[in-house]
Amino acid sequence: DSGVTQTPKHLITATGQRVTLRCSPRSGDLSVYWYQQSLDQGLQFLIQYYNGEERAKGNILERFSAQQFPDLHSELNLSSLELGDSALYFCASRTGGSDEQFFGPGTRLTVL
Amino acid sequence: SQQGEEDPQALSIQEGENATMNCSYKTSINNLQWYRQNSGRGLVHLILIRSNEREKHSGRLRVTLDTSKKSSSLLITASRAADTASYFCATDEMGGNKLVFGAGTILRVKS
Secondary structure, eight states, rough: OSEEEEEEEEEEEOOOEEEEEEEOOOOOOEEEEEEEEEETTTTEEEEETTTEEEEEEEOOOTTTTEOOOOSSOEEEEOOOGGGGOOOEEEEEOOOTTTOOEEEOOOEEEEEE | OOOOOOEOEEEETTTTTTTEEEESSSSOOEEEEEEEOOTTSSSEEEEEEEEEEEEEEEEEEEEEETTTEEEEEEOOOOOGGGEEEEEEEEEETTOOEEEEOOOOEEEEOOO
16 A cells, blocks of 8 residues: 555546546655556656646646645546546655655546 | 657566566666556556666565666566566656656566
8 A cells, every 4th residue: 555545446437528536645745746547658647746836747638637735635637538538547646855656546537 | 758668568477487677768867666567556666776776676676777778677586476467667857757657568477
């Protein structure tokens, strides 16, 4: 158990819909990262937050957005969903002064 | 975009044998990390090696890093059926905190 929690574990929705994925980092970790794992693209970095502020952006679509709240949990919002958005979405957190990123169990999103 | 290329794509060995997986990358890095993923589940952090280190051990794991060749290898000794999983290398590029993952090696250990 990495200490990073993600909800929900599974999400099934239809094209055009909007969903919110939630992540709670390890206690005390200020950095939160979101990654997407799909069959065709592999594991890709989406976005990073540090203590509530966006720090880095990767291959994140404009239809996707994220935020980190004062209690340090983070949410990834996916809108106007397409079939190709079906993937595993992982959240990871990192302790200041350390380089290891610890991953949550992921949310499996299926868009029908 | 994926930086790492992993080799082989798949590896099948008998229990007790050693398994070696290789990873190559393209840019300068701060460190390189190896992760294990069991069938569609979460990523488990295995080991981190910094750019100024050449070799690191953790239990049955041995990682080497050759920054001149931009490559790393992960050796799992005395493999067990429970080692069956996908293994990914991930590079932490200079000046950034994001991890760039390779495509992974699927390891199957037969008992």
